[in-house]
Amino acid sequence: MSGARDVSIDAESRLARVSGGATLGAVEAALAAAGLTLGIDDFAAVQGRTVAAWLADGAPGARDAWRDPVDHLVAGLEARLPSGQWLDIRPAPRRAVGPDLVALFAGTAGRFGTIEHAWLRVHTAGAPRPDTSPFVLDRDPGVSPGEEALLAAIDRELRGAPR
């Protein structure tokens, strides 16, 4: 399922559109041919995982977003919703058109749909990456009952359950 055909590179924007079924190893190999990289720490631990599974799991090994607030990991994605509908979030550096729907798919274990393609930020291989001032907080606090109730309500509504 994976191979160069699963990766198309927009070098000008330092973005790659990758198939959800491609392995990170295959993506990285395709990027390396263009002098680019995903920039994942401890890549060996995740290279066999598919892009969709890696994102659904919260992108382990990806750089901490607080270190460079101007950058981001996912610029857009295409996903299949539980209703069968196709959601296409076109790539953009930032947008202000309501909730950031990428959050429904990144780190939610596939609960709200399946990632078919993702627009990932890619970096020049070997180039240093910026770091802003230190920020120390609990990066993965527990999910509160209130948050879990909202997640369950979103799940219910996205599946179109009659009410």
Added chain:
Amino acid sequence: MNDLAAALHRALPALRVSADAADRVAYARDLWPRHHLDVRAGNVAEHRPGAIAWPESTADVQELVRWAARTRTPLVPFGAGSGVCAGVLPREDVVVVDLKRMARWRRFDPAAPSLDVEAGHMGVPLEDELNRRGFTLGHFPSSILCSTVGGWVAARSAGQASGYYGKIEDMVAALECVTGTGDVVTLRRRAHGPDLVPLVVGSEGTLAIVTSATLRLHPAPTSRGFASFTFGTVEAGWEAMRAIFQAGLRPAVCRLYDPFDAMIARRGAVKRERPARPGGGAREREHAPGRGTALLRSILRRPAALNGLLATRAGARAMGGAMLVLVFEGTDERPVRDAEEARRIAERLGATYDGEGAARRWLQHRYSISYRQAPALADGLFIDTMEVAATWSRLGALYDGVRRALGESVFVMAHFSHAYPDGCCIYFSFAGSAATDTPPGGWDEGCQRVYDATWQRALDAAIAAGGTLAHHHGVGRSKAPRLGPELGAGVGVVRALQRAFDPHGILNPGSLVPPVSPDPYMHHAPIRTPASREPA
């Protein structure tokens, strides 16, 4: 006191509530420029709320929302009213919820560093107090004098120093909010998910009322590096921006002005007082415009030729070319070093280095240019801004497409004020007038027709070019009808989120999503909007 306010007062006697006529006028709109045309036409406050409430605590908000859910009363959260997309457009059965009496610091943690602050805190006093303690939020929207933390979160605000600190969504570590059922929930960012914060940020008051935000702070800058450049074309300028950000440099301020905007910026962007004119306001001048106003109106009725002329290389040269200003910030020698590195990159791409002066002047006058609508409105014109964004590979198509679409009917200029490694925001400013001297329905109605048609054409062009409708002003009601072409099935997902957070549909109904849709997720009743006020 009207029936709505009386019912609210009976239910929550300790809550400060008003149905005073002056208050209802004051809370009848935000700063959507089309409202200004209404006001000029004599319709001062067509969309008055039934009542205004001023909660002082999260418990107050919770009780208010629970009452609203029981009585199915729509609530419109309100910060300082500086939105420009008709996010606030109340009606007689609506209670506007002004959060500004909730402005306390809850937890300041200099070690993290972070601040949990209530949503009604105004921008300038927040930053001033942080500076006194040696910190900065790094968020400097042009509206900072008249906007709140909650408003920034609701609209996905961007500040002038976004090139280093990011947008507001890059600063929020947690949100306390009250959902449409009256539940108080604290949402926390999580590196590996699930993360509900990005859903509420930018939801424009339709998912929950944000009562406090925990914001990431930075040390206040103690050093800065400045640089300014001239480019022959605006395209050469944005290539330099792209190279700078992709090289890993993060200028806090990175602003590229197209030649006409640059010409204005070079004049220093200093607000000048206009002497008061005898003869009253705009209504009088409408009937007898002065010679200067008449000339301006005449030019703006046929803007295409002028826009075309200014877009040529000769036009760009005559105006002195495009201008890029950079300001780096930090607490050591790095900002100066980074400015030197940016200079090497820009000069390699054909820039002429103009020294530090223009960048220093820009910083000194950073807020001076944002409040100039009044003179143009008084002259019978309209002015507005449109902020769109795209990846670098689509930026040229976005700039050309939107500029052409706007330029058919209004005079247009642009600057590029928020850059990222993968793309950039384009901020168009435009001025227009009615299409003829004596339009049907009168001058102001003629202006509204041109205004509506211009916006529709420009938003369509942004979508066609692969851009996004909004980078930091949000959607409100003004852009909601065009949301479908950008989000597709995403509109239904947003509606599903609204039902999940606000099952009774009481939070700012009618905003953000298109008012009518056959989408199966449709739940909220469309807000009544008079046909004459509906964006085309």
